[in-house]
């Protein structure tokens with residue numbers, strides 16, 4: 001079926017390829033070298049991109065067709081630069097489904113990074129801890145995810161991938177290796193060398209924006225999740241569709257609802273992620289250096 005033949009009702013799915021081509025053409029001249037690595041920096045973790053060398057900062061709102069974030073803790077810039085000589089491109093803040101954008105819109109930036117030629121993607125987020133062994137401030141490598149967002153960014157016409165966007169990605173992409181084992185090994189090695197304790201577990205994605213109820217959290221634990229959050233899953237599905245290896249890192253910002261007596265607030269989430277900033281910075285820089293040399 002041609003895109004134009006698609007039922008009108010699916011046309012919250014915008015003609016992503018035309019817009020994407022325009023956005024790629026806008027961004028490319030700002031890249032001195034093709035970016036090798038993409039980063040999506042979640043709640044309270046965006047400051048990492050401030051340390052890029054030779055950086056160029058483009059506010060999301062200046063970029064054609066780019067959705068922009070309305071959430072505090074998500075400054076909303078695309079930062080192009082380098083880390084230890086590795087050309088990087090980072091989303092300082094991300095767009096969430098709960099802001100009212102479609103799944104296709106919130107994953108538009110991943111398609112953009114893919115078309116700009118990134119060879120791997122690091123996604124980070126703040127999450128609630130479900131595993132009783134975890135503590136706020138822990139960093140967790142995402143081993144796998146559970147999609148409880150009730151939707152999927154690949155619903156609708158199968159978008160093109162690759163530089164010319166005319167080659168469709170697989171209609172039914174495999175997700176069994178969406179979180180790259182080699183990148184997780186690198187992350188564990190780097191963390192070990194730096195003496196940074198690191199957890200590993202399953203991330204469960206929900207829409208939010210309300211935090212979960214204690215009963216929902218008991219259900220998530222029964223399902224086998226170690227952390228819960230409101231992002232990442234759609235981005236990783238699109239990266240898998242484009243064949244981009246992903247490393248996911250969650251900062252456990254709080255223990256999930258009902259696991260502690262205190263209430264969960266966004267300002268506490270931001271406070272905890274801020275407190276992890278230094279170890280997060282050291283870990284990411286070590287990973288980028290190693291990934292860049294592979």
Ligand code: HPA
Pocket residue numbers: 126127128129208211212228229230253254255256257264269
């Ligand atoms: N639940 C969902 N998303 C989150 C949480 C949480 O407890 N903490 C940070 N993001």
